[in-house]
Amino acid sequence: MTIQVTVDEELCIGSGDCERILPTAFRIDEARGVSVPLAGAGDQDPVLLERAAFTCPTQSIRLVAADGTVLHESNG
Numbered sequence: 001m002t003i004q005v006t007v008d009e010e011l012c013i014g015s016g017d018c019e020r021i022l023p024t025a026f027r028i029d030e031a032r033g034v035s036v037p038l039a040g041a042g043d044q045d046p047v048l049l050e051r052a053a054f055t056c057p058t059q060s061i062r063l064v065a066a067d068g069t070v071l072h073e074s075n076g
């Protein structure tokens with residue numbers, strides 16, 4: 001099940017927590033200092049995606065299931 005993964009770039013402070021938890025889904029864009037979801041991020045382990053979203057210090061990560069259910073809301 002593909003999950004829609006987005007990062008609110010206005011909120012993200014580039015802490016890198018998401019990349020450390022799930023490097024196959026998130027990569028820090030060093031030039032801009034924000035996390036960018038990678039291609040295929042939504043096909044990664046949902047438990048780890050939710051952990052990354054929950055751990056994000058600024059709650060920048062939003063996860064939406066294929067059926068439209070919001071799994072994790074961002075603060076954006």
Ligand code: SF4
Nearest residue numbers: 012013015016018056
């Ligand atoms: S954990 Fe949150 S604030 Fe830190 S880089 Fe990832 S999205 Fe940005």
